Amino acid sequence: MSFPGPLPLRSGASLGDYMLAYETYGTLNADRSNAVLVCHALNASHHLAGVYAGQPKSEGWWDNMIGPGKPLDTDRFFVIGVNNLGSCFGSTGPMHTDPATGRVYGADFPVVTVEDWVDAQAGLLDALGIRTLAAVMGGSLGGMQALSWTLQYPDRVRNAVVVASAPNLTAENIAFNEVARRAIVTDPDFHGGHFYEHGVIPKRGLRIARMIGHITYLSDDVMNAKFGRELRSAVEGELAGTTYRYSTQEVEFQIESYLRYQGDKFSEYFDANTYLLITRALDYFDPAREHGGDLTRAFARASAKFLLVSFTTDWRFSPQRSRELVKALLDNRRSVSYAEIDAPHGHDAFLLDDVRYMGVVRSYFERVAAELAGAAA
Amino acid sequence: MSFPGPLPLRSGASLGDYMLAYETYGTLNADRSNAVLVCHALNASHHLAGVYAGQPKSEGWWDNMIGPGKPLDTDRFFVIGVNNLGSCFGSTGPMHTDPATGRVYGADFPVVTVEDWVDAQAGLLDALGIRTLAAVMGGSLGGMQALSWTLQYPDRVRNAVVVASAPNLTAENIAFNEVARRAIVTDPDFHGGHFYEHGVIPKRGLRIARMIGHITYLSDDVMNAKFGRELRSAVEGELAGTTYRYSTQEVEFQIESYLRYQGDKFSEYFDANTYLLITRALDYFDPAREHGGDLTRAFARASAKFLLVSFTTDWRFSPQRSRELVKALLDNRRSVSYAEIDAPHGHDAFLLDDVRYMGVVRSYFERVAAELAGAAA
Numbered sequence: 001m002s003f004p005g006p007l008p009l010r011s012g013a014s015l016g017d018y019m020l021a022y023e024t025y026g027t028l029n030a031d032r033s034n035a036v037l038v039c040h041a042l043n044a045s046h047h048l049a050g051v052y053a054g055q056p057k058s059e060g061w062w063d064n065m066i067g068p069g070k071p072l073d074t075d076r077f078f079v080i081g082v083n084n085l086g087s088c089f090g091s092t093g094p095m096h097t098d099p100a101t102g103r104v105y106g107a108d109f110p111v112v113t114v115e116d117w118v119d120a121q122a123g124l125l126d127a128l129g130i131r132t133l134a135a136v137m138g139g140s141l142g143g144m145q146a147l148s149w150t151l152q153y154p155d156r157v158r159n160a161v162v163v164a165s166a167p168n169l170t171a172e173n174i175a176f177n178e179v180a181r182r183a184i185v186t187d188p189d190f191h192g193g194h195f196y197e198h199g200v201i202p203k204r205g206l207r208i209a210r211m212i213g214h215i216t217y218l219s220d221d222v223m224n225a226k227f228g229r230e231l232r233s234a235v236e237g238e239l240a241g242t243t244y245r246y247s248t249q250e251v252e253f254q255i256e257s258y259l260r261y262q263g264d265k266f267s268e269y270f271d272a273n274t275y276l277l278i279t280r281a282l283d284y285f286d287p288a289r290e291h292g293g294d295l296t297r298a299f300a301r302a303s304a305k306f307l308l309v310s311f312t313t314d315w316r317f318s319p320q321r322s323r324e325l326v327k328a329l330l331d332n333r334r335s336v337s338y339a340e341i342d343a344p345h346g347h348d349a350f351l352l353d354d355v356r357y358m359g360v361v362r363s364y365f366e367r368v369a370a371e372l373a374g375a376a377a
Numbered sequence: 378m379s380f381p382g383p384l385p386l387r388s389g390a391s392l393g394d395y396m397l398a399y400e401t402y403g404t405l406n407a408d409r410s411n412a413v414l415v416c417h418a419l420n421a422s423h424h425l426a427g428v429y430a431g432q433p434k435s436e437g438w439w440d441n442m443i444g445p446g447k448p449l450d451t452d453r454f455f456v457i458g459v460n461n462l463g464s465c466f467g468s469t470g471p472m473h474t475d476p477a478t479g480r481v482y483g484a485d486f487p488v489v490t491v492e493d494w495v496d497a498q499a500g501l502l503d504a505l506g507i508r509t510l511a512a513v514m515g516g517s518l519g520g521m522q523a524l525s526w527t528l529q530y531p532d533r534v535r536n537a538v539v540v541a542s543a544p545n546l547t548a549e550n551i552a553f554n555e556v557a558r559r560a561i562v563t564d565p566d567f568h569g570g571h572f573y574e575h576g577v578i579p580k581r582g583l584r585i586a587r588m589i590g591h592i593t594y595l596s597d598d599v600m601n602a603k604f605g606r607e608l609r610s611a612v613e614g615e616l617a618g619t620t621y622r623y624s625t626q627e628v629e630f631q632i633e634s635y636l637r638y639q640g641d642k643f644s645e646y647f648d649a650n651t652y653l654l655i656t657r658a659l660d661y662f663d664p665a666r667e668h669g670g671d672l673t674r675a676f677a678r679a680s681a682k683f684l685l686v687s688f689t690t691d692w693r694f695s696p697q698r699s700r701e702l703v704k705a706l707l708d709n710r711r712s713v714s715y716a717e718i719d720a721p722h723g724h725d726a727f728l729l730d731d732v733r734y735m736g737v738v739r740s741y742f743e744r745v746a747a748e749l750a751g752a753a754a
Contacts, residue, residue: 011623111623171600171632172592178633179588182640185626186581188565193626204563208585211556215549220692223548229663244661246388246488248653249562249570253660255548256555263559276625283630284621286606315597315692 003123007085010284013110016099020124021090022046022082025066026074028130033372035130036077036365037121038062039138039145042213042278043270045089048081049074062139064353071362076369077134082124084117086277094273095196107193107273114141114285118148122156134368135159136304139350140317141278144285147325150302151287159368160302161361163309164350166321167295167328168286173316176216177279180209184272193273202272207263209275214262219313219346227255295328305335307364309357311349312342337364380500384462387661390487393476397501398467399423399459402443403451405507410749412507413454413742414498415439416515416522419590419655420647422466423458426451439516441730448739453746454511459501461494463654471650472573484570484650491518491662495525499533511745512536513681516727517694518655521662524702527679528664536745537679538738540686541727543698544672544705545663550693553593554656557586561649570650579649584640586652591639596690596723604632672705682712684741686734688726689719714741 001022006014023046028035038048040061049060049067066072066079083091086109094109125133136157138146143165149157169177184190184205191198215223231242232254244252251257291297306329310322319340329336339360343349349357378399383391400423405412415425417438426437426444443449443456460468463486471486502510513534515523520542526534546554561567564582568575592600608619609631621629628634668674683706687699696717706713716737720726726734 011621013623107626111625113623168606170597171604171606171630172595172597174606174630175588175592175600175632175636178630178636179585179592181625182588182637183560183585186584207563208556208560211552211559212589215552215556218549220547220549223552227548229545229548229551229666244388246390246490246661248488248558248650248657249484252657253548253551253555255552259552259555260559273625280625280629284623289606 001124001127003120003127007116007120007123009110009116010113011111015085015092015110018085018092018120019090020082020085020092020120022080022124023048024081025049025079026077028078031376032130033132033375034077034134035125036072036079036135036137037125037133037149038066038072038079038081039117039121039136039142040081040084041138041140041142042282043266044142045087046081046083046091047089048079062351065358065361071358072137072365073369077365080124080128082121084112084278085120086112086274086281088271088274093271094193094277095271104194104196105273106196109273109277111280112277113281114144114148115152117281118145118152121145121149122153125156131156133157134372135161135365137161137163138165139163140165140347141282144282148285148287150304150306151298154301154303157304159307159364160304161307161309161364162322162325164311164314164317164347165308165325166317167288167325169283174283176212177283180212181276181279183208183212184275190272193276195272201267203267206267206270206272206275207260210263210266210270211259214259216316217346217348219315219344221313222344222346222348223255225344227253227258230254232257295324296331299328299332299334302329302332302334307337307339307361309339309341309350309360311345311347311357312340313344314347314349316347378501378504380497380504384493384497384500386487386493387490388488392462392469392487395462395469395497396467397459397462397469397497399457399501400425401458402426402456403454405455405505408753409507410509410752411454411511412502413449413456413512413514414502414510414526415443415449415456415458416494416498416513416519417458417461418515418517418519419659420643421519422464423460423468424466425456425458439728442735442738448735449514449742450746454742457501457505459498461489461655462497463489463651463658465648465651470648471570471654472648481571481573482650483573486650486654488657489654490658491521491525492529494658495522495529498522498526499530502533508533510534511749512538512742514538514540515542516540517542517724518659521659525662525664527681527683528675531678531680534681536684536741537681538684538686538741539699539702541688541691541694541724542685542702543694544665544702546660551660553589554660557589558653558656560585560589561652567649570653572649578644580644583644583647583649583652584637587640587643587647588636591636593693594723594725596692596721598690599721599723599725600632602721604630604635607631609634672701673708676705676709676711679706679709679711684714684716684738686716686718686727686737688722688724688734689717690721691724691726693724
């Protein structure tokens, strides 16, 4: 959907005409009260669930969570996925042409924040004729957007489901983002962010960025369980090795093979400028900042009910960070449900099947549906 | 000191004529029984303690630990530091000329292991006329060398002091090493490891490698305490910022400035091929491997007494890894002292002053000195 703009941004810049790619699932009810907005994290998109016709491998990124009869049940809710501004899956981003200059944005795409994305999402809801969300939901960076919704548009969101998220990044989180960004920016093929016109892609940098990302998404435990110190041939199909090759550059351990594969794959489809923008949006998110770091004061304006979920082995956005949010909400006497799921999978757990996790989300949305039905009755 | 070689290596290759750079501190006693070998980790050298004449900033890397009256007291012990093969601080390494070809080794320097280093160190002791070590000591990768001494030369080492170390790397440890190596190897200035002849240095890759390293050396807690989310100008001396600049490439947070500085500094002095070699030696170390993964069986041949030290916030080589070693040693009824120091500094703690840590090491060496005196009496 096109929007005329200008969209004012937190940086002081603004974005002219822009597009938002979105998908919807299920049916909006008569009083337009059953909409659930699902916000995506770093490398996902508006394609939340299901597959595209004739493309069996095109499953949405949260297909285990969203669909008919699933925890977020599209038989009951009208679910909306939207690709964020600056991303590379359909909404206006760095690879598009700046209408003001006629040139591809590249590194000149304005810096966007979580708050800017939420503003753009609100504009999409306006265009869809939806005043109030039954819920806004997201994991990781998507959870930050859900949190921000409750602060920016408190009267437009009844429930917020915030999974594996945090009130801001720690120094270590920022550090990992920064290393990834430096890997991209210092790749000679980055060309100051204007690589499109050179016909190249900073794949080296993207590979490194993705490898770092993957390490932080997994727990030490699950890495040991999945890969351990197993040796592996770099040659597809060859049997796992049993002796060291004594090489510094060849693949020696399975974990290396896995990371290289993930890095290569990512560098084929993800935009380098988008990586910079989205990690920066993560860095900047900090709703307590304008309240002198006081998270309780920051959440004084929230009026939604909350479900927060964290995972014990998530060292990227640890349970401790979710508990900070729970405390700030309880300080404000908000309604909060909190589940700390004992799962081995690290940050990745928010995308994976886990009976207790899925059960908690399902129960929460059943209550939301019941409240909607009660309100309608 | 030069050695004629060939030194047979675990890879099956061998190293021809080679040099070992070393330093000694204190005085070897008459019966040559008070020697302590100190092994270094990734980016350190044989220069353990003190300063070079006229170079006030040339303090050794373990100067707080080693010297007259210090925990490892050079008034009592004859302390030896040796730069490992493949390193870049004086011993034969990738930047030297291969006597067999007349060309700089570069990426053709043979892969060396912890066991190979220990063999070379034993050769140095032979040349110095030292049969038995009062102790071998090291932190991190240096601790692995100390462990390996007790397995390769059990009758030549009376005590092993193993700080912040591990019986092998986890998948996550290997993963971080691999990302760092890929950053170096894919830097166009690496030239397949033969960058010397091109007159360039793969600084981009070295910077990324060092930034990743630094994150893993520190704890999340100490990073938050030192840097938190403080903003900072990239310009030296300018006051810390108070507002976001909204930039993806400029320094925004203090932690970014710190990491960039560390990366830049490292890329000026450290050799890229050495980085590959030393991280690979870390990956390969796994004394339980030839015993089907059974660490207890691996340590059956050790006869030294042990002091192991770990630090609570070290997530690189966590206390759990030291406890595995303690268990294997106790299973073999070895004498083991173990101290788990509650310190906030992560893996870096092994290089820092901590009253309890220094006290534990001091006490241990006092006992070693007393035993030497008793044996001599």
